[in-house]
Every structure is written in structure tokens, then in C-alpha cells.
Amino acid sequence: MNRRLFIVLTLVILASFSILDIESAWARAGSGTSSGSRGSRSTVAPAKPTPTTPRPADPSPVVSPSPMAPRPSPFGGFMGALGGFMLGGLLGGLLFGGLGHGFGGVGLLDLLLIGGGIALLIGFMRRRAQSPEPAYAGASSGRSTYGATVEVPAAVSDLDRGVDHIRQMDANFDPKSFATTARSMFLAVQEAITRRDLGSIRDSLTPEMLTVMQTQCDDLRQARRTNRMGRIDVRRAEVSEAWQETGQDFVTVFLAGEMLDWVVDDATGAVVDGSDREPQPFEEYWTFARPVGPSRFRLTAIQQG
Structure with a gap:
């Protein structure tokens, strides 16, 4: 018994457990280190750009309604x-x-x-909760009787909204041109780090980022080492975020590609870190800021993808 x-x-x-949905949420953790400030979004992972050529959706077949379609049984x-x-x-x-074998x-x-x-x-x-509801009282359950297609206007994305806000004070702002400028800035920063001299990019950095990079250069010089980079191939450079806050414009650019990145000992020339033969992939988000209006952007944050 x-x-x-x-x-x-x-x-x-x-x-009982088969009825309940057990959901788990997880979030991907960024690798590497990040520096700088993204305003109120400093603690939020940057948005990845949407694909430029999304795969078209498969066309849905038009189903002709049957006038004699059976109605569901009310006793189901x-x-x-x-x-x-x-x-x-x-x-x-x-x-x-057995039911009749006692009442214990x-x-x-x-x-x-x-x-x-x-x-x-x-x-x-x-x-019942998971079944689709009509869009309005008396509407059919998701299908048009005559096979007509209802076009719903696309929602304005956060990126588009941010770009529109920036253009209100700077009509010439263009995300594609800005992404190209950010790519050039990426290459210029790598060259400056290799030289351990930030003179050529100083005016393009916020005070916080200037301090971060200057400390990196000073540490390399003190250790008598040089961070070399080569075969830099930036395959993607796209604006992924744009917004305004506290009188400033913020624009984040997603940069992805591969490059050689290694550190050598100044005395011996030996490679002490990284590889000078095998390119390593990278994904980074570079955020630039400026006072609202047609003024110069400066690099304010770098976050690893």
C-alpha cells in the first residue's frame, strides 16, 4: 500500500508540474574591461546594431475560409x-x-x-490565456475573411528617435558618416597607444578617457614595453545608439573585426603578451559625446562586446 x-x-x-511553465532568464556577460562614462547608460550594455539586410519572412499562405467549417463542440x-x-x-x-472496498x-x-x-x-x-484575442470587439481570431492584409506602421526605434533628436540641433548629422569617422578614430587610437604618445588624439578624448589612456601609456613606458598592433581589419562600423541627456548628445558605434595585438619587451624585442602571427577578433562599443548642437564629438567610453 x-x-x-x-x-x-x-x-x-x-x-501538476507539467502545467506550469518554468522560465529562466539569463543575460550574456561582457568580456574584457570597459572604461569611461555613457551618462545614464553607463551600467547598461550597449545595444548591438540590427542587421542591415534582414532575411525576408516566409510568405504566409492565404487560407480560404470554409463556409461549412465545423464548430467546436460546446461539450469539449x-x-x-x-x-x-x-x-x-x-x-x-x-x-x-476499488471504490466499494470500504470507506477508509x-x-x-x-x-x-x-x-x-x-x-x-x-x-x-x-x-484560454494563450489563445489569440481579436484585435477589437467582434473581430475574427487573427484571419481576415477575405484574405486581406492589414499593414501595421513600423514602430520608431530608440536609435531613430535619438538620431531625430540630435538632428533637431544639427541637421547635418549623418549616422553613416559618423560611423566612418569613428572607424578612423579607432585606428588613430591604436597608433597613439603604440607610440605611447596621445598628442595627436588628445583633443578627441574626454578628460576621463585621456586619463585612462595616458595611464596605459605611462605603465607601458615604465615597464619598458610596447603594445604593437597590426593588420587591423575593421569589418563593421555602425551606429547602434543615439540619445540626448543633460544637454549632451551621445552616440555609440559598434566596431568589429580582427587584428594582431601583442606586447614586446623594449630591451629584447621578445613577445611577452599576445600574438604577432594570429589575428584576434574584437567587438567593441565606442561612445562619443558633445554638448547639444553642431560641435565636436569626443570619445567618452569604450566597452567590450
Whole structure:
């Protein structure tokens, strides 16, 4: 009896769990280090640019409605519930050896039947919640009777909205041209780090970023090492974010490609870090800021992808 009780209760518990959706959320953690400030978005991962050529969606076949389509049986839900109670009765019979064999287990049998009924009710309500609702009162459930297509205006993205705000004070702002400028800035920064001299890019950095990069150059010089880079191939340079806050324009550019990145000892020329033969992929987000209006942008943050 104890063994049969364990089996039946296990089946009931498993059936209850099958009704519930167990969802897990996860978020991808960025690799490497980041520096600088992105205003209120400093603690938020930068948005990755959308594909420039999205794959077209497969056309949906037009289904002609049948005038004689059968209507769903109004007894479907009741019969399903009845079947559930019958199943509960069978489980009770398995547990107690038949309904007519004494009344010592009626209380537990009732609990099983009630539990089965609640499980069926929850399942029915969840299916109703997941079924598509009409767009308005009296509308059909998602299909047009005459196969007509309803075009819904595309929602304005956060990027487009930000670009529009920037253009209100700088009509000449162009995301594509800005991405090209950011690519050139990326190459100029790598060259300056290799020389350990930021003179050529000083005016293009915010004070915070200037301090970060100057510290990097000073550390290399003190250790008598040089960070060399070569075969830099920036394959993507796209504006992924644009917004305004506290009287400033912010623009983030997604940069991706591959490059050689290695460190040598100034005395011996030996490679002490990285590789001068195998290019390494990179994905970075460079954010630039300026006072609102047609003024010069400066690099304010670098975040790893």
C-alpha cells in the first residue's frame, strides 16, 4: 500500500508540474574591461546594431475560409474535465483496490479528485490565456475573411528617435558618416597607444578617457614595453545608439573585426603578451559625446562586446 501510494502521489505531482511553465532568464556577460562614462547608460550594455539586410519572412499562405467549417463542440471542456475525474477515479481504484472496498480511504481519494480537477482547471485557463484575442470587439481570431492584409506602421526605434533628436540641433548629422569617422578614430587610437604618445588624439578624448589612456601609456613606458598592433581589419562600423541627456548628445558605434595585438619587451624585442602571427577578433562599443548642437564629438567610453 505504501508503495502504491508513493507511485500515485508522484504521478499527481508530475502532472501538476507539467502545467506550469518554468522560465529562466539569463543575460550574456561582457568580456574584457570597459572604461569611461555613457551618462545614464553607463551600467547598461550597449545595444548591438540590427542587421542591415534582414532575411525576408516566409510568405504566409492565404487560407480560404470554409463556409461549412465545423464548430467546436460546446461539450469539449466538460468532457475533458469528466475524463480527468474518471482518471482520478482510476487512480483511486489503484490505490484502494476499488471504490466499494470500504470507506477508509475516501478522504484521500477526495483530495486526489479535487487536485485533479484543479489541475485541469488551471490547464484550461492557461490555454484560454494563450489563445489569440481579436484585435477589437467582434473581430475574427487573427484571419481576415477575405484574405486581406492589414499593414501595421513600423514602430520608431530608440536609435531613430535619438538620431531625430540630435538632428533637431544639427541637421547635418549623418549616422553613416559618423560611423566612418569613428572607424578612423579607432585606428588613430591604436597608433597613439603604440607610440605611447596621445598628442595627436588628445583633443578627441574626454578628460576621463585621456586619463585612462595616458595611464596605459605611462605603465607601458615604465615597464619598458610596447603594445604593437597590426593588420587591423575593421569589418563593421555602425551606429547602434543615439540619445540626448543633460544637454549632451551621445552616440555609440559598434566596431568589429580582427587584428594582431601583442606586447614586446623594449630591451629584447621578445613577445611577452599576445600574438604577432594570429589575428584576434574584437567587438567593441565606442561612445562619443558633445554638448547639444553642431560641435565636436569626443570619445567618452569604450566597452567590450
